[in-house]
Amino acid sequence: MLTRGRTKARLLLWGMMIGVILYVTWNVLAMQKAKQDTLEYTIVKVLPGDRCIVSGKKLGPDDICLEIRGRRIPLKREALEIFLRDPEKYFAKVQPRGALFTEELKESASLSLGWFFFGLYVLAGLIFAAITAQTAVGKGLPPLRWFFAGLVVNVVAFLIVFCKRRDKNVHVPKGLRKVPSTAEPVPCPGCGSQNHPAAEKCLDCGHPLTPKTQSEVNRAGL
Known part of the structure; x- marks a missing residue:
């Protein structure tokens, strides 16, 4: 009974860890999507010779010029709505203001989703590597091999070890102690x-x- 209770407690703890990781992932994805949906811009002065990037017409005194990610976007008043429907389509037509690295520096300030998921993968790998190795020691399996298996395939390796039968003739190396177990009443x-x-x-x-x-x-x- 006591052994089953400990197993349930461990499964609950690991389930909570996985739930926290999934919750954090969902929140980061939601924030990234909200950031992509929000277009930040600044209205700047219209310069002589500016032409609308949508229609190609020369700008007049009633037209506007936006600055988005370091790029000047000259627009006719009637073309503003067309531009806002698909701004990425017109960004390729203009160069960043000043140095070519202006936009790259601004965009690199935010963490990319690729690095975020890589960090989550490493974190989950370390957690499941430790859990899998501990479970392997308790069942008489080589811990080092299952540690690296848990580090690479995470929960899959843990489930494989968890479903394996315990070896009753466990060989304990010199200097180590066998993981204690409680017999059922x-x-x-x-x-x-x-x-x-x-x-x-x-x-x-x-x-x-x-x-x-x-x-x-x-x-x-x-």
């Missing part, structure tokens, strides 16, 4: 009370029991 056939699996009789009714395992006292030779 055995019910008394007479009164139904739970007893230690090494008990020879029931503590409540005194009914004789058949020990399922050797007690720690006998193992120590006491």
